[in-house]
Amino acid sequence: MQPPPEHVHWLFATGFLMLGLCLVAEAVVGTAVWRKRTWRAYLWPGIAFGLGVFMWPVMVFFTSSTLHMLAHGIWAQVLMLGGATELALVRGKLQSSWWRLGMASAFVVSGAALLVHEQNAWLFQRSSFLHHLLGWTLLIGAVFPLARCVRPRSQAVAAGFALTFVAIAVMLYCDRDVATVFGHISPLAGTPHR
Amino acid sequence: MKRLLPIAIAVVALVFPAPVFAHATMEKVSPGFRERVPSSPRKLVFRFDQHVQVVPGSVRVFSSRGSVGSIKARSEGRFMKASLPRLETGAYTVRWHVLSSDGHVVSGVFTFGVRAAAPPPTEAFGASGPTRTEHVVRWLYFLSLALVIGGLAFRLIVLRGPLAARAEKRFFVVTGIGVVATIDVGIAAFILRAEDALQLPFSRLLYGDLSPIAHSRFGTVFIAMTLGFALVAALLFLAWLTDRALFLWPAFLLALAFASGLSLSGHSAVDAGSSWKSQVADWAHLSAACIWIGGLVQLAVVVWPLMPEGRRTAFLAFSRLATVCVGILLLAGVYLSILRLPQLNDLWTTGYGQVLLVKIGLVSLALAWGGVHKVLVVPAVARGEAGGRLQRSLVGESMVGMAVLLVAAVLVDTNPPAQPAPQPPAATSVTP
Numbered sequence: 001m002q003p004p005p006e007h008v009h010w011l012f013a014t015g016f017l018m019l020g021l022c023l024v025a026e027a028v029v030g031t032a033v034w035r036k037r038t039w040r041a042y043l044w045p046g047i048a049f050g051l052g053v054f055m056w057p058v059m060v061f062f063t064s065s066t067l068h069m070l071a072h073g074i075w076a077q078v079l080m081l082g083g084a085t086e087l088a089l090v091r092g093k094l095q096s097s098w099w100r101l102g103m104a105s106a107f108v109v110s111g112a113a114l115l116v117h118e119q120n121a122w123l124f125q126r127s128s129f130l131h132h133l134l135g136w137t138l139l140i141g142a143v144f145p146l147a148r149c150v151r152p153r154s155q156a157v158a159a160g161f162a163l164t165f166v167a168i169a170v171m172l173y174c175d176r177d178v179a180t181v182f183g184h185i186s187p188l189a190g191t192p193h194r
Numbered sequence: 195m196k197r198l199l200p201i202a203i204a205v206v207a208l209v210f211p212a213p214v215f216a217h218a219t220m221e222k223v224s225p226g227f228r229e230r231v232p233s234s235p236r237k238l239v240f241r242f243d244q245h246v247q248v249v250p251g252s253v254r255v256f257s258s259r260g261s262v263g264s265i266k267a268r269s270e271g272r273f274m275k276a277s278l279p280r281l282e283t284g285a286y287t288v289r290w291h292v293l294s295s296d297g298h299v300v301s302g303v304f305t306f307g308v309r310a311a312a313p314p315p316t317e318a319f320g321a322s323g324p325t326r327t328e329h330v331v332r333w334l335y336f337l338s339l340a341l342v343i344g345g346l347a348f349r350l351i352v353l354r355g356p357l358a359a360r361a362e363k364r365f366f367v368v369t370g371i372g373v374v375a376t377i378d379v380g381i382a383a384f385i386l387r388a389e390d391a392l393q394l395p396f397s398r399l400l401y402g403d404l405s406p407i408a409h410s411r412f413g414t415v416f417i418a419m420t421l422g423f424a425l426v427a428a429l430l431f432l433a434w435l436t437d438r439a440l441f442l443w444p445a446f447l448l449a450l451a452f453a454s455g456l457s458l459s460g461h462s463a464v465d466a467g468s469s470w471k472s473q474v475a476d477w478a479h480l481s482a483a484c485i486w487i488g489g490l491v492q493l494a495v496v497v498w499p500l501m502p503e504g505r506r507t508a509f510l511a512f513s514r515l516a517t518v519c520v521g522i523l524l525l526a527g528v529y530l531s532i533l534r535l536p537q538l539n540d541l542w543t544t545g546y547g548q549v550l551l552v553k554i555g556l557v558s559l560a561l562a563w564g565g566v567h568k569v570l571v572v573p574a575v576a577r578g579e580a581g582g583r584l585q586r587s588l589v590g591e592s593m594v595g596m597a598v599l600l601v602a603a604v605l606v607d608t609n610p611p612a613q614p615a616p617q618p619p620a621a622t623s624v625t626p
């Protein structure tokens with residue numbers, strides 16, 4: 001018994017939203033205040049790593065196509081990699097801020113996987129639109145983790161980084177047509193097909 | 195206003211539902227995957243999650259002798275129906291293709307049986323079985339398992355206690371490469387097997403339905419092992435991050451436990467004569483080989499170059515562990531060989547036997563090499579007289595071990611000779 005894909009997307013959207021909100025809070029109050037409680041420093045990298053671990057069941061149980069399986073496998077690995085490098089930086093196991101390229105590369109690979117995975121044009125259908133939007137958001141959003149390597153204290157960069165995750169969460173919430181929050185509020189949508 | 199227009203289009207595109215989304219997914223089919231039906235079904239009924247259209251040759255049905263003839267399929271909304279001719283008793287393979295609403299052709303394969311058991315989709319009509327690429331992929335899988343299981347065993351049993359920072363880092367790098375490779379090579383193996391079952395070119399394989407393969411024994415093991423080794427990767431990372439070797443124990447035990455997946459889906463589980471004993475023996479054989487070869491790699495790559503002061507202790511401790519591993523390896527190997535090749539002449543008259551002979555030859559070489567280490571080098575190391583040539587010798591022994599794994603990969607993909615059918619019990623007359 002598998003949950004519908006949109007439910008899984010919403011669960012991950014919730015994870016990205018939590019991650020993004022932690023980053024927004026850190027950007028607003030500043031890193032020094034945010035890290036007054038030690039555990040808070042581990043919070044968002046830990047969520048990213050955890051989301052990577054939880055992506056594996058999605059990869060192995062949703063086998064309706066090779067393309068989806070491969071894409072989810074890539075996302076699982078880059079999320080774990082991005083979260084792991086950030087956790088190691090917080091813990092002091094890694095020192096060079098260039099390790100932040102781990103998160104930047106996670107953004108680039110994820111975005112590329114989304115764009116390769118969607119082979120139709122932007123306006124072909126809503127899923128195409130979302131895939132393109134998510135892909136380009138991640139590719140362009142990779143600028144922020146990249147900038148964190150050279151400007152780790154910049155509030156603008158921190159805010160941009162945080163808002164990228166919030167944007168991804170919103171897009172994932174918009175996924176599929178049977179979402180109760182969005183679904184069939186217009187007669188133009190036609191009859192539900194599921 | 196012009197600026198707002200793109201934003202408005204984006205909002206509309208996201209908020210309003212549309213009738214179709216990503217490519218079609220088959221939700222249900224009748225007869226189902228590997229279903230055994232009591233009589234010839236009149237038609238095949240496929241249900242998808244969205245509207246689909248038929249394409250030429252949408253449904254093709256094969257018996258063990260070939261195509262059962264031209265099948266006419268039609269689409270009705272989310273359903274595709276195909277009328278079938280009268281099917282005789284036997285197993286059947288169905289290959290299907292539909293045009294999804296996004297313009298992509300989605301494909302799949304499954305099997306069912308009429309008054310007979312159906313084979314798994316990996317043995318569907320047209321599937322050619324393991325290829326040379328699959329042998330190489332399986333070998334890489336064994337090597338990856340050896341790096342993880344052997345690395346963890348070495349760290350927990352041989353190198354107990356804290357290590358120098360550089361040695362600790364290299365241990366985590368080698369074992370980490372092993373666990374990531376185990377996951378990725380496992381995915382490659384699954385897709386290669388699916389490609390053979392689906393018989394599709396790569397561009398169409400991307401839209402191939404893998405769920406029947408995921409529901410097979412091979413697929414279930416793939417799912418369990420991928421999830422298991424993802425957890426092992428997480429535990430390994432936590433051990434490195436927190437400097438707590440405590441996380442390595444659950445990682446080691448999980449890796450050992452999930453390695454049993456290979457024994458639960460291979461010859462020891464499915465061939466005639468297999469039992470829980472053959473599965474346990476296969477698992478013990480694999481685990482012992484992984485600990486031996488992975489431990490040799492750690493000794494050559496971590497201990498020798500980075501821990502000159504710890505060489506003696508590590509070498510002596512590993513020598514004891516390797517002796518136990520070799521004992522288990524030989525006992526389990528001999529038992530499995532007798533089980534699969536009950537006749538001695540099967541060794542040179544069958545393909546399986548010939549590959550096994552090559553493996554036995556390489557194992558003998560590795561054992562002789564290990565024996566030289568045990569008899570000549572261990573006393574020298576105990577006296578503190580080990581030379582720099584020992585590292586090269588260790589690398590050589592581990593290379594032979596890796597060659598053994600390559601032959602083992604070919605052996606796993608080769609079918610052992612058919613077992614003679616058991617004789618029915620003699621009829622006995624019962625007198626009142």
